[in-house]
Amino acid sequence: MSAREQRQVASDAGLSKQRVVVEAVRLADREGVDGLSMRRLAGALGAGAMSLYHYVASKEELLDAMIDIVFEEIELPPEETDWQSAMRRRAVSARQVLARHPWAIGLMESRTSPGPANLRHREAVTACLRRAGFPVLMATHANWLLDSYVYGFALQEASxxxxxxxxxxxxxxxxxxxxxxxxxxxxxxxxxxxxxxxxxxxxxxxxxxxxxxxxx
Amino acid sequence: MSAREQRQVASDAGLSKQRVVVEAVRLADREGVDGLSMRRLAGALGAGAMSLYHYVASKEELLDAMIDIVFEEIELPPEETDWQSAMRRRAVSARQVLARHPWAIGLMESRTSPGPANLRHREAVTACLRRAGFPVLMATHANWLLDSYVYGFALQEASxxxxxxxxxxxxxxxxxxxxxxxxxxxxxxxxxxxxxxxxxxxxxxxxxxxxxxxxx
DNA sequence: ATAGTATACGTACGGTGTACGAGCCAGCGA
DNA sequence: TCGCTGGCTCGTACACCGTACGTATACTAT
Structure with a gap:
């Protein structure tokens, strides 16, 4: 039995960036972000600590990727309804997701470059508002206001x-x-x-x- | 020259919880919360790392105290004006303060027990709303809403x-x-x-x- | 002088992120 | 079939972290 097959017995599959990040999210959900170390994460994956660095350049990048997974879970504003209901739905979904991953909100302060899911999300929200007739700057104002409320609420809820x-x-x-x-x-x-x-x-x-x- | 006098030359005064926490805030402002370690903080104070533990039970307690200093800097709602202007003033002040100490917003998620300045602040805000005629539950609603906006805005601004x-x-x-x-x-x-x-x-x-x- | 207390810190331990390089192995050209 | 290459894994080591523990010094009260 090869070493790789042994690992598969222990961890059910080979490593991948996806698997690493998903497990990191699970670990952070369970133990908080302070309980997430590269060694513990590797342990949960049945791998050695340094193996993670083949899929992730640094812990910083891992944290960025974790946040992006969180954004992926948030519902995009549905296209078939009026814009008010659409904004509501995505706000409600965002709160639920952030309540599920309380560590995420605390991480956002220090992570300044948005991931792809984050970008897709922002694009969809802006598109929804623009198509509803919002002028460009008004759309960004609305975006700021709504996101402020959602994030701030999640922050208070988490604490x-x-x-x-x-x-x-x-x-x-x-x-x-x-x-x-x-x-x-x-x-x-x-x-x-x-x-x-x-x-x-x-x-x-x-x-x-x-x-x-x-x-x- | 005694050891204490030597320290005073190096650091301008004896230690105290106040001095420790204030310097910690300064360090976090300058280098971010990740750059704040007990050893570096002690260095900035011209002291040994373990000396800090005479004034602070743990790093957790230090972080709590730092957050409370931040709340201390936020203006209380002034009593002599109408409640709308009062709420506005304190919201504007809160944003300024949180923009000055961007690390604070990220810490709040993990710190669940409010310090004395925080409590005094909440009391003052609630008092202002209640005296303006808000029913009890409506006052807490308003509090949540305003704080959500302020914190969420600060979070976005920090990132x-x-x-x-x-x-x-x-x-x-x-x-x-x-x-x-x-x-x-x-x-x-x-x-x-x-x-x-x-x-x-x-x-x-x-x-x-x-x-x-x-x-x- | 003595005892007690407040203050400061040196050392050491178990943890952290990660640089570096050595090992393993599948796949491929010769 | 051989040897090589490139992807993947991981052991070791280093610098740094929070802090438990013990000790040294200075000051105060008796």
């Missing part, structure tokens, strides 16, 4: 220390409120109580803000 | 590979356009050209989107 309404209730009682003396933070106390009482659903919250964004 | 309109023009010609075949990306080409022609000012762009945010 929430709870995932469900129940967890929120628990943490509010055990962690937040003890930190918030009512005389110093009366309004935050009030808000926390109201939030716990009303329940909190990020998807709803997202739609609410989206509706208040005047472009749509 | 721009240029700082001035001139740099934009240069990079568009030398870097972007060659990457964007006009037949594949017609609308992005159009946008790039229009942007270069019109010039680009993030502060203006920010205000434009802020105006379209229906809460205000």
């Amino acid at each position: 929430l220390p709870f995932d469900t309404a129940d967890e929120l209730a628990d943490m509010a009682e055990d962690v937040f409120l003890p930190q918030l003396p009512p005389d110093e933070f009366p309004y935050l106390n009030e808000s926390a109580a109201a939030l716990v009482a009303a329940g909190y659903d990020p998807a709803e919250e997202f739609i609410f803000g989206l509706d208040l964004t005047a472009v749509l | 721009l590979p240029f700082d001035t309109a001139d740099e934009l023009a240069d990079m568009a010609e030398d870097v972007f356009l060659p990457q964007l075949p006009p037949d594949e990306f017609p609308y992005l080409n159009e946008s790039a050209a229009a942007l270069v022609a019109a010039g680009y000012d993030p502060a203006e762009e920010f205000i434009f989107g802020l105006d379209l945010t229906a809460v205000l």
Whole structure:
């Protein structure tokens, strides 16, 4: 049995850039971006650390490719509907995807050159707006505004220390409120109580803000 | 001359948590968050690496403290004006501060427990909205929406590979356009050209989107 | 003088990204 | 069939990272 066949037993297939990057995304989803090291990634692929460098020039490039995979998962604005619904759909999809890969939003700050999926995405969004009659500069304004909202929302969502309404209730009682003396933070106390009482659903919250964004 | 006095010659003052964190912010501003290591930070302070741990329990805590310093720099909503102007002022200030410390936005994703300045800030904003007559839940909605826009805008701004309109023009010609075949990306080409022609000012762009945010 | 505490740091350990070069092997021209 | 080449894999090594641990010094209170 050759060494290559042994590897295939261990990892189900030969390496490839695709496989490396996909596994990296999976690892980051599971353990966070700090838990993603070349050695651990190689281990997950049943390979030696240095083998990865045949498919990826550096860890930087790997991170870039991971981000581009995330963009690939976001739905493009559908062409068959009016532009408002199209923008909505892709915004909702973007939030879902970014919530699935919370590490991605934190990576974007440091990665300045967009990958191909990112470019395709931007092109599709701009096309949708332009075809709906937006003047060129107005289309870029709308793009900035919508992306700002989506990214910012995802960022806040990622930094929430709870995932469900129940967890929120628990943490509010055990962690937040003890930190918030009512005389110093009366309004935050009030808000926390109201939030716990009303329940909190990020998807709803997202739609609410989206509706208040005047472009749509 | 005592060891302490020698250190003071090298670094102008004894250590303190304040001094450590402030210098860390300065270092991150200058070299990016990846260039911030405990050893380099200690070097900048004229101290040994392990001395820092007397003022900071871990690098994580240092990063938390750095973010809180950033929040400290953001103007609180002024109390003497109407709530719209107050929200605007603090949003504009937040963008400026986050543009000054681009690393901060990328750190927020991973840091889940807000520091004291952050809390004070949120309290002040919520107070402003509540006193203006917002119902409790509406105030948190408005908070989410505005923060989303501000953070998302800052994130996009941080990931721009240029700082001035001139740099934009240069990079568009030398870097972007060659990457964007006009037949594949017609609308992005159009946008790039229009942007270069019109010039680009993030502060203006920010205000434009802020105006379209229906809460205000 | 003595004890205790606050401050500073040297050393060392296990981790990181990755440069370098050696090995393996399929495929191919002779 | 031989030998070579080029793609692929990986072991080793280096510089750097965060930080556990122990120690040295200076200052304060007794």
